[in-house]
Amino acid sequence: MTGTLYVVATPIGNLADITFRAVDTLKQVDVIAAEDTRVTQKLLNRFDIATPLVSYREQNAQRVVPQLIARLLRGDDVALVSDAGTPSISDPGSELVAAAHQSNVRVSPIPGPSAMSAAISISALHGDGVRFLGFLPRKGKERRERIRTIAQDPSCTILYESPHRLRDTLLDLQTECGERTAIVFRELTKLHEEIKKGSLTDLYAHFQKEIRGEITLMIEGNQSTNMVEMSEESLTALVQQELNQGRSAKDISSSLSVALGLRKKTIYNIAVSLVQNKTDTSHN
Numbered sequence: 001m002t003g004t005l006y007v008v009a010t011p012i013g014n015l016a017d018i019t020f021r022a023v024d025t026l027k028q029v030d031v032i033a034a035e036d037t038r039v040t041q042k043l044l045n046r047f048d049i050a051t052p053l054v055s056y057r058e059q060n061a062q063r064v065v066p067q068l069i070a071r072l073l074r075g076d077d078v079a080l081v082s083d084a085g086t087p088s089i090s091d092p093g094s095e096l097v098a099a100a101h102q103s104n105v106r107v108s109p110i111p112g113p114s115a116m117s118a119a120i121s122i123s124a125l126h127g128d129g130v131r132f133l134g135f136l137p138r139k140g141k142e143r144r145e146r147i148r149t150i151a152q153d154p155s156c157t158i159l160y161e162s163p164h165r166l167r168d169t170l171l172d173l174q175t176e177c178g179e180r181t182a183i184v185f186r187e188l189t190k191l192h193e194e195i196k197k198g199s200l201t202d203l204y205a206h207f208q209k210e211i212r213g214e215i216t217l218m219i220e221g222n223q224s225t226n227m228v229e230m231s232e233e234s235l236t237a238l239v240q241q242e243l244n245q246g247r248s249a250k251d252i253s254s255s256l257s258v259a260l261g262l263r264k265k266t267i268y269n270i271a272v273s274l275v276q277n278k279t280d281t282s283h284n
Contacts, residue, residue, distance in 0.1 A: 003030070003077040005068075005100045007093065009086040009112030012214070013190035015046050019112045023047050030076040033068055035092050039083045056080070061095045068096060072105045079110075084214070086114045090134040090160050115216045116158055119185050122195070126181075127156030127221030128263050135160050136169060143172070151176040154221040154257055154264070161215040167207055173219060174200035181220045187213035230260065239270045249275065 006025050011017040026032060026049050033056035034040035040053060056064045068078055080087050080096055087093030100107050116132055133150075136159060137143040150157045150173065161169050166184070173182070179199045184207065186194040192213065196206055200219075230238075242252045249271035257264040 001075060002103075002105050003072040003075050004106045004108050005072060005097065006077065006079045006108050006110050007087050007097065008079045008081050008110040009114060010040075010043060010081050010084060012084045012113045012115050012118070012188055013193075015043060017113045017189060018043070018047070019110070022110050022112055023049070025110050026051055026079055026081075028077070029079040031068075031071065032079045032081060033064070033096065035082045035087075040081055051079070056096065057092050061092065065096050065099050069099050069103050069105065072100065073103060084113075084115075086112070089114065089116065089132075113189070115160070115185070115188055115214065118188050119158060119183070119216045119218050123156070123183055123218050125156050125183065125218060125220040126223055128154040128257070128265075129156070129221075130158060131155045132158045135162075138165070147172050147176050150219060151180075152222055154223070154262075156221050157219045159217045159219075161217050163211045163213055163215055166211065166215055166217070167204060169217065170200055170204040170207065174204060177219065177222075180222075183218045185216040185218070186211065188216065235260075235262075235267070236270055236274070239267060240274055243271060243274055 006029060008022050008025055009019075010022065026044070026047075029051060032040065032044075032051050032053050034053050035057050037053045037055050043049075044051070044053075054064065054068070056068070072078055080093050082091035082093065085091065088097055097107055120130055131153065133146070136146055159169070163186075170182075170184075173180070177200060179201060181197070182200050182203055183195065183197040184203055186192075186196075188195075190213070196203060198206070238256070239252060242256070243249075249268050252271050253264040253268035256262065256267045260267075
C-alpha cells in the first residue's frame with residue numbers, strides 16, 4: 001500500500017491555534033516536508049515532535065518532489081507544511097499535491113488556520129460572495145488589469161500583500177475603486193495584531209509609516225446600481241451565445257457578472273436552465 005500525503009495547516013501566528021489532529025499527524029508521519037525547516041522546527045520543539053524534516057520549497061521542488069513521491073509509493077506517510085497557514089494557498093505545495101494525485105497517492109487535508117478564512121470571518125463587508133486572488137502582480141499591464149477587474153467585481157476580494165508594497169496597492173485600488181470600503185489585517189493572531197477598516201483613502205492615509213508583518217487585504221464588492229439595462233430575453237440570448245462557444249455556466253456567470261454588473265447567481269441560473277432544456281430536448 002502507498003502512504004498518505006497529509007496537507008497540514010499550521011498557525012499563522014499564535015502557536016496555540018494548532019489543532020490536536022495536526023499535532024498527532026505531525027508526530028505520526030515518517031517525514032515532514034517544510035517550506036523553511038528552521039521555522040517549522042520551532043513549532044515542532046513547542047509540541048515535542050521529533051519527526052524528521054526535509055526542505056521543500058519552490059526553488060528545490062523539481063528535485064524534492066520525485067523523492068517524496070518515491071517515499072509515498074514505498075508506503076511512507078508524508079506531512080506537507082508551510083511556514084504559516086494552509087499549504088498550497090499562496091504557499092508552496094501545489095506541485096507535490098498534483099504529483100501525488102497523478103501517482104494515485106492518497107492526499108488528506110488536515111484543516112486549520114488560514115489568514116483568508118480568519119479575515120472573512122470578521123469582515124462583514126458587502127459583496128456577492130468572496131474571491132481570493134493571492135498576491136497581485138507587482139507591476140505592469142497585468143497588475144492594472146487585475147485591479148480593474150477588482151473594481152468591477154461585485155464579489156469581495158481578498159489579497160495578500162507585503163508590508164512595503166501595501167501603500168502602493170491601496171493607492172492603486174483607490175484610483176480604480178474610489179471610496180470603496182476595505183480592511184487591512186496585519187499580523188493576524190499575533191501579539192501586534194492590527195485590524196483597520198475604512199475607505200481606501202482613509203486606509204492609505206493611516207498607513208503612512210513603514211510597517212512590518214504579514215498583510216491580508218479585503219475589499220468590498222462593487223455595489224454600484226449602474227447596472228447594464230438588459231431585458232431577460234436579451235440576457236438569455238447572450239448567455240446562450242456563450243454556451244455555444246463551449247464555456248461552462250460557472251465561467252459565464254463570473255465574466256458576465258463583472259461586465260454587466262449583475263449577480264452571478266442570476267446569470268448562473270439562466271445558464272443552467274438553458275443547458276437543462278437542451279438536455280431534455282435531446283432526450284425527447
